[in-house]
Amino acid sequence: MNRPDGRAVAALRPVKITRSVLMHPEGSCLIEMGNTHVLCTATVEETVPRWMREGKGGWVTAEYGMLPRSTNERIQRGRVGGRGMEIQRLIGRALRAITDTDALGERCITVDCDVLQADGGTRCASVTGGFVALVEAMDWLRRERNAFTRLPLRDLVAAVSVGVVQNQPVLDLCYAEDFEAQVDMNVVATGRGLLVEVQGTAEGFPFTRQRHEEMLDLAMSGVKELVGIQREVLGELV
Amino acid sequence: MNRPDGRAVAALRPVKITRSVLMHPEGSCLIEMGNTHVLCTATVEETVPRWMREGKGGWVTAEYGMLPRSTNERIQRGRVGGRGMEIQRLIGRALRAITDTDALGERCITVDCDVLQADGGTRCASVTGGFVALVEAMDWLRRERNAFTRLPLRDLVAAVSVGVVQNQPVLDLCYAEDFEAQVDMNVVATGRGLLVEVQGTAEGFPFTRQRHEEMLDLAMSGVKELVGIQREVLGELV
Amino acid sequence: MNRPDGRAVAALRPVKITRSVLMHPEGSCLIEMGNTHVLCTATVEETVPRWMREGKGGWVTAEYGMLPRSTNERIQRGRVGGRGMEIQRLIGRALRAITDTDALGERCITVDCDVLQADGGTRCASVTGGFVALVEAMDWLRRERNAFTRLPLRDLVAAVSVGVVQNQPVLDLCYAEDFEAQVDMNVVATGRGLLVEVQGTAEGFPFTRQRHEEMLDLAMSGVKELVGIQREVLGELV
Amino acid sequence: MNRPDGRAVAALRPVKITRSVLMHPEGSCLIEMGNTHVLCTATVEETVPRWMREGKGGWVTAEYGMLPRSTNERIQRGRVGGRGMEIQRLIGRALRAITDTDALGERCITVDCDVLQADGGTRCASVTGGFVALVEAMDWLRRERNAFTRLPLRDLVAAVSVGVVQNQPVLDLCYAEDFEAQVDMNVVATGRGLLVEVQGTAEGFPFTRQRHEEMLDLAMSGVKELVGIQREVLGELV
């Protein structure tokens, strides 16, 4: 099987994470997974959402957006439709899964993931890059606010897509592959290899249990590699 | 382990599906899974959404709503938030997975799932009941419109939730169980045992691969039972 | 004159009110007037709207909705247009007319009327059924909260439609009659026979004063009958 | 009984209707009923709303607004709430009741009623003044477009409020009276004395049938007087 960019079925696209790319946010990075580029920022607020009861620690939430020409056809500005909501809820859950919200204290960290250029896998790139921005913001709280001595983290977290293209499970689909995939799965997992989210969808091609396992295998190897890259760019912070 | 209603860990709640409960829609049913009651209707329109190209067959879509007092605290009317969008997209994908949209012809069937009373598992009940309403609407098209001689169906489809409660995987969680679950998974599968959707989420408690497999096993047995009930109420239609 | 269902001009459709149909709300009923079915719930909140001054007692308000396929053509979800607002304001005024809001105390009771199936007269069924849900909620406040020893009620209230069809005043119009009516009137009145609302409308056929009186006569007899049914289902509560 | 402005119980406030007050609209007038001042305009469009079937004649519709400081407390701009919708629907029905929409031809006339200053009775003033603007627009169609030789009118129409204040039925309430009224009724009737709308409301004080008749009597005399004033200002047009 030939992938559009000649990759092996189990290979990620080239991944590059650049930290601290903006002057204003408490944490930020630009993550590039092939031609998919997402700008992730983390904002610290010294309040928690109203629905949280007092004394219940902090909160991490996420928002996701696409710039109008991040895609091939221009998207209307300012609409978060069903897909966008689904994605930003996924990112938020992923980041809370590895945050010790009690230790965070009564603060809220909002991670914004804005897609500058989309070529498949934007939600996974958002989780992986969003984690880096989150850690920077936690470090900022430690350095600038003496909020804690140890970052309120329980693990690292990253995400990757897998899919079945021409009856072959492949890792980290670009848009052209995603478009013709029979099954599409997004997996969020931690540095220790625990699962946080498994979202497999097969609108036109219901799939067997065995196929499900093969896809999960591929995904776990991809997440492992991504966590390695996170460790490199974050250095002693994690 | 004691479940609130004394069920075995692998037991469904009492399921009851009543067909043709309303005078106006082309298909309808009331599905009761324990105290969760969802009114499902199917509406036939002789057009397809604008974004579909001509000659590309039909479409099935779904909408999901909760009546203001379907839950313990009153919900504000008329808002479809992120959760609601996520759910109605899931229902739509599930129903399209078993529909032969080419054979359906250039029509759209909209399945509305309105929760009259919620006690956990409303999205799964919506898929299972939505399928029954959809089949009734297809039958209406055959009888009243001579649209086709064979219903444009490829398989049956149903959904069930599984979760980990007190470190024990259990099937078909009621709200009290869902509330304290460490992992929450919704599985949509077909009458032939193929997977359509696997959505596992563990905000606070990332889980092992093995746990994932146990949960999938439970879910597959639950779907099998639900498909049996669908066959009973639909009789010769499927 | 022949009515579609063979009724006499002064006859109501078969009326059935089923109490306590849902597990969550403080009060609820399902009212069926022929093929018109409305689910009414009453929600107690221990606050009053902001615009009410302190020490001024409680409030009763209403909301009205139609499920997407309660009618012959599917209605778009989540829109309360001009007609819906008009109706829910009418229901609210009717219920406040018989509530002793001072004795209710600083609480708000919200009555939701959701039309499951529409065949004319939904606003009147909502008033009549909404009253039953309201009384249940007041009874809940007495039993569960010791809010008062006597229900804060001044009277019973019910509503009915009358219209002129083929130059003949008729009671309790079904949709087919409503559609061709020359004049349409909704009357809300109390158990003691006092008027709360008279809303007569004749877009295409302005009518004489005498016709107005005939219609009011019919309506008063209809309300009397409905109040009798309310007394039966509510028993000692009223 | 003493009314705030010393009027007899059956007396209207001073009424003044000034025609053709604006340069752009096809019809316009300023109606003053005491301190209530409403600017009414009529706009002709050579299309009908989409939901009207072809060959079914024309349409008359109305919109109602209040300028931010038409009232004692500033109103937020641009919101048409439940009350506003109710009012503009009433005005539209009233004007259609006397329009021969078949003879109007496939056009839509929109009557805008904007309250410059409010002192009670704005909806009734809008009907009475809106009729004058409508007739001017019909005359414009005849003169400028040769749309017809006879105005497509079946009758004149006007509206007035009545209420029960201190147990006394009174005509044409100003705001101070409206505020303390026990019953509030708006009556729309035609030049020939036929009823178009009767809207009586008694939130706190349900009323007897006899009171209802007394109020209707007062209202009919008020409408008669208003129609006389319309005849004067419209001259040969009606």
Place this chain on the structure above:
Amino acid sequence: MNRPDGRAVAALRPVKITRSVLMHPEGSCLIEMGNTHVLCTATVEETVPRWMREGKGGWVTAEYGMLPRSTNERIQRGRVGGRGMEIQRLIGRALRAITDTDALGERCITVDCDVLQADGGTRCASVTGGFVALVEAMDWLRRERNAFTRLPLRDLVAAVSVGVVQNQPVLDLCYAEDFEAQVDMNVVATGRGLLVEVQGTAEGFPFTRQRHEEMLDLAMSGVKELVGIQREVLGELV
């Protein structure tokens, strides 16, 4: 060059400002500049917007609207588009430029400018008339509330449009001139001849620096004349 109404290039249209035209607002006027008629009101509130810090004095803000038939084609009601927002921000800045907000005290004055009839120059008429309404409201605060002994004013303010029509700079354009203008400029200036806003725009015809100076000269003479009229109608208040 012939102007549509025969005016000299440097002549204003007939200007008329009528004070205190409404019973409810603390300040009001009707300004007529030829066929452009704007109703201006000023509302006093004893609070300041939330974003203002305490002890920082008061605020003046403005809103701008057009009645549906103030123009030749009916405008949809209730929408403040980009143009409207631009205009109301301009009016607000102009009025704050001459208000001593410290001396005003912790209050907010909202100036509403509603265009009854539009024939070009509505934003400038709104500034000029809005100033008169603002001064009335300040005077009301002094007389009725003893808020201060001297009005918190630093200067007078008025605005006028200039444009280049057929290569000729002209003052105070009516709509027909505005429509064909090559350059359009609005100038806000004070009674002492200081500039507050200069907004020159040339979509199709970029213009020279010299043209810019000629237009400013014309505008300054127009503002001077308008300030003279304001002084007349406000008498001893300014």
Place this chain on the structure above:
Amino acid sequence: MNRPDGRAVAALRPVKITRSVLMHPEGSCLIEMGNTHVLCTATVEETVPRWMREGKGGWVTAEYGMLPRSTNERIQRGRVGGRGMEIQRLIGRALRAITDTDALGERCITVDCDVLQADGGTRCASVTGGFVALVEAMDWLRRERNAFTRLPLRDLVAAVSVGVVQNQPVLDLCYAEDFEAQVDMNVVATGRGLLVEVQGTAEGFPFTRQRHEEMLDLAMSGVKELVGIQREVLGELV
């Protein structure tokens, strides 16, 4: 006078324009003016807005947005307030001023300006960078669509801010200067030195005519320099 970054009063910040930074849009650039970074894209559509009459050539329009953490405090996503509308209207007018819309043909080019990082002068950077993206899109139309042989351009266009800080006119204000400026002016001008927009605003400090001229002088020199940079990066295209 000392500027925060040590610049001379008449000096621009370091300007860098990087062309073709994204894979999807027909034209794009990243413009950096000091710490202000704006991503500009140009999208070609082969239709014109509905309100344009046929045979009337093409259209250029602009939209402006800020990413949530482009500023020091996080901005809520997806709202275009009054300021944003004002800015995008300005950008659109500026770009149309130098476009030969007849020669462009019946197409629409939409220029999106998204602020990645804000430090004052974002609207001016948007005009200057938007022009570069627009020229790239025109070049794409020539190369890929043979739409014309000569780009439909009449001139180049750029924009710069000037202000009065501590009584001293200065060029190209950063945010800290903008915040304390007494007067704020944005000037859009063409490569040939003609004015397109002059927008001077002095909320708190009305200014003399002479000050106005000094600011315009500064601005014209700044635009000249920016146009030089545009010529460099666009090379033979202009």
